[in-house]
Amino acid sequence: MKSVKNITIAGAGLVGSLMSIYLAKRGYKVTIFEGRKDIRAAGKAEGRSINLALSNRGWLPLKEVGLESTVEKMVIPMRGRMMHDEEGFLTFQPYGREGQAINSISRGGLNEVLMNAAEKEGVEIKFECKCVGINFDESILHYENAGTRYSQKSDLIIGADGAFSVIRRLMQRTDRFNYSQHYIEHGYKELSIPPSANGGFEIEKNALHIWPRGNFMLIALPNQDGSFTCTLFFPFEGSPSFESLKNDDQIRNFFQKTFPDAYNLMPSLLKDFHNNPTSSLITIKSYPWVKNRTLLIGDASHAIVPFYGQGMNSGFEDCRVLNDLLNDYEDDWSKVLPKFQEQRKPDADAISDLALKNFIEMRDLVGDEDFLLRKKIEAKIYEQFPQKWVPLYSMVTFKEDIRYSEAMKTGEKQKAIMDKVMAQTDIHKNWEKLDLKKLVDQLQS
Template sequence: MHEIDQTQTVTLAGAGLVGSLLAMFLARRGFQVEVLERRADMRREGGSAGRSINLAISTRGLHALRQVGLEQEALQHAIPMRGRMIHSVSGELSLQPYGKDDSQHINSISRAWLNKCLMTHAEETGRVGIRFKQRIQEVDVDTGALTVLDEPSGVTHEARTSVLFGTDGSGSAVRQSMMRLPGYTSTQAPLSHGYKELTIPAGPGGAFQMEKNALHIWPRGSYMLIALPNEDGSFTCTLFLPFEGPVSFASLDSPGKVLAFFEEQFPDSVPLLPELTHDFFHNPTGTMVTVKGMPWYVGGRALVLGDAAHAIVPFFGQGMNCGFEDCVVLDGCLERHRTWEEAFAEFFHLRKTNADAIADMAVENFTEMSSSTASARFLLEKQVEKALLNAFPGQFLSRYSLVSFSRVPYRMAYEAGTRAGGIVSELSEGLSRAEDVNLERAAQLIQERLVPFMKEHADGFRTEG
């Protein structure tokens, strides 16, 4: 087992969000970091950041940025979203707050801006070198040998590294090399839905054409449209739709059908989407997958993290937040251990159950966003939940608030949220107004079901993941 030598050079596969942030953490510990990135340098060649245009950053992600001094810079480019703005078929709007008050909000941030910011700050450490258009074709995790294609020249060369970090996304070449080793298990569960990005441009003078401080949702059961605000006054819309079936990407095969579908299902969006049919047929249809595999490391030689280890679907807005939290946890492991293998083993132990928990919650949240948000019962329960959050601070905790506004480990958030959801459901029976909730009964249920769980897992609630 080789000891961690902080003067050695380590190699990172992928300069996306997690890779660029991890490079900063490693540089801060004294390592020289070589990053191999498949794409061109988006700071010089433009183009998309690779995936969705904007993301929701919340407490876990902001905490990670705070560790490297970038939280405030990021927040200057973020737009607070205080709740879900639900658009009914008839065009009625209703805001469902995310938290107990406006202080609890998530933030819309540009993926491209954040990625560029992280790459630049990583390079400014003087310890990080990023090489672009480098496609890793083969990885021998036993010897640390990499076969790398330099795409501009078409020349393939061999590289060697003592330690390799795979932050190369859901299609990770590093993970695929691990999958060939005996004892590795992996599941990849693609969603039967895909997504398509559309744009609501800014109004005159850069004005927002809808409520700025909300995540907009048009919930329609097996499909939905969402929209997140951008700094320039535009909104990035994402249509989630089955690939196949009577209402699907396959069935919407002409501009006329697309327009008719939007006029029927999302009528208030049509005047705001001047390039609707153009964007629909010119923008790619994205796929979504849940990746679960184990182990995430090979001895002290290689480790995958972020989407490369645990890709999740985007419906809880936690993919980036979870990946950034990986960097914080790994940094702590490197602080505590003298060998790479010990650090990697502890990291895997700490993160695997939490990554599985948020992966499952993200799939479940698709149902909530696309179907439940449109129901009167769901709205009532959300109002009851808010009443309990305010009436019993620190004792009643919802799953959403634990995931988005705390750093409690995801597994505990999942389990505490299940208990909290049961309490809300029981208290909502027979109610027509949230104001009539029986707070005496609520106190009793919280003491019986939630408080003992929190006491049992007090360290997790205190140390915050």
């Protein structure tokens, strides 16, 4: 592949902006075409969730591009899950070991930091420029601004235009491109718990709150202003469902009965419920991610359901892996592009499946005694044998040196061992007498 100097990126979202920083630092001339208005001028980000959970796989690339100290000031560490039962009783389950946490951060705030840093590195971001077409043979991107169509030729095009990527849609019409999409039966709606009268947090600040209710759940992540953004993950149809809550009385009664402690903290429930959209949740898989000199990254190539809090984190990891390969192959893109997709595809597939499973864990299992004991036993093994048994959640969330695909495989082995442990009679009484070394040896064998 002839030398690459000019790179065009579609989408100045979280992943496109971060990728542009890496590339500008390597000396490439990068231009991003973003379909939406500049959120820094508009004062408000559109679409998706208001806040996100940032964990180690996302931190590492932010550190590499020099944004650690800026982002550190923006996060609220969440050290574990705080489960709320129907009576309002609380149970806390730590995410990892002492000092480990996932971090709540504003999506818009993080996107602004990334765009500012990109521009500082010399990246040009052209807003309200929507990509509408592509010539894969000649690396020409067609875009529209204010009703007029323009073209941009470059040496390489990167599609970072999100789950409903236009670049991917155009790739779908090329030969031997595989694609699948699946909407789950649940949608989501964002609601809010405002700060207390003195500007503090109404519920524990350093936790991700979950109201698990079997087939559905409410969650809440803290914001810097003392508020919480709550998300109701709920079936579209059936009883209860978004469809079954038709009027104010039904909404109020349902919340009062199902989430009584949260209900008391949600003065704008009815307004939020009516005004905020009911959004859908989708898993998208595609392959290959490379067509000639065009590459897909982030949600454009692999959109996952949000239940592991790993969509952005995995997209940031895409950027880091691509940058590492550019180091390894001295910017020879003819080697880097095929290597990148071969290496990343199994990892993207793994986190996609794990994310679907984590919904069942969050909405149902976290309220189950057996499940909580299983987690407690695994935490004890981890404490005693930190090099030999790292629980699946910790591998995914805190061990950025373990690939998602590897974590998933090890997690399956751990599950088989733990299934047998949990099947023992009187395990709730006798768990402290378990021979943990024997369990670790089984995993190693």
